[in-house]
Amino acid sequence: MVTFIAIDIFLFGMFRQNMNMQAENVSQGNTNSTITKEMKSDQIKFGDLSTSQSEAYYISGSQNDGLRSMMGQLANQTPHYVGHEIQSEFKQPVDVDPKNPSKTINALIKDSSFMIDGNDYKYSKDLSTDQTIVYVQKAVGQEIYSSEAQIKFFMNENNQIVNYTQTHLDDITTLREKSDTISEQRALIWLYQYNEIPNNTQVAWTKLGYTKLITVEPDRVFIPTWIIAIRPQNSPQVQLKRINAFTGGIIRETNAELKNGQTNGGIS
Known part of the structure; x- marks a missing residue:
């Protein structure tokens, strides 16, 4: 019971924080098409971006x-x-x-x-x-x-x-009700507006999956996340960026995980 109360308090705080980040960092006046044109003029390369939304949960699991x-x-x-x-x-x-x-x-x-x-x-x-x-x-x-x-x-x-x-991970369960996630296009646009995509960069791949938000032993809480891999042009090195798929807030890395020979940065 104590664990789940702590999780609820933390999730509420993260929700408020990410909503504030979204309001402060995203220019509401620009349309998606205008922003994607700006990205292309900055020599940021990417393929067709889906505008479809999906649904997901907060989930928990234990190790x-x-x-x-x-x-x-x-x-x-x-x-x-x-x-x-x-x-x-x-x-x-x-x-x-x-x-x-x-x-x-x-x-x-x-x-x-x-x-x-x-x-x-x-x-x-x-x-x-x-x-x-x-x-x-x-x-x-x-x-x-x-x-x-x-x-x-x-x-x-x-x-x-x-x-x-x-x-x-064992005992994986869902937390809270299923909620809508933002689209792939919206996630990439927000990442750009957070100044997290340098010029002359290629978007190598994007995935919607779960990444760790918090650990309350023995539980780990995971949140739906847009994982965006960016690569400087003419470079094999890939850096992973994360966007909260519920609110659009950027998720900073806390430690280096899922790290391999071609990837810099990680996912907790």
Whole structure:
């Protein structure tokens, strides 16, 4: 009860704060088409942007020792449990197609002797690199972008996965009623108006998913978030930005998570 009271107080404060940010930072006089033209004149490149809205929840989940209790079912690997995370090495490397690694892993991950709760995860091409294949946990129709809810497979130079790490959120539940989210177009426009997109930048990809808002042990509260990956033109480095999909307020990073070889910044 104390946890949920604390969560409610925090969510109310975040709602008020983000609404104030929205009112202070967004010019209501400009139309979307005018602003997107300004972005293009600033040499900011992006594809077609959806104007459709969807619906989502606040959700919560907990990180406990559920993975450790099921480690005994894993076969042909040597797992260790460190800080709510499985770290495991395969006894025999697993061959994958470097151009389509998920084709092999999607079949294997359903086997409970290969992976615990593998059906809870989905391949993320955007977060993966040539050396690291990333899967993210799914919840209530969306994906969770957090280091506390993902699998990372690590490849050697022979295109074989040799080891992996896994984290998992348990007891995922919805908080409050389902609410409308802002569109992809509106999220990008607000990010631009917050001066978070430099000139001569390309929008590499955008995703609507859940990212962590607050931790009230043992619970984590997640909010629907527009995750926007921006890349300086002619650069491989990608930086992740977050926009609150309910209010349009920018969400600042508190620590570096979901970090890989091609991504700077992270998602908690």
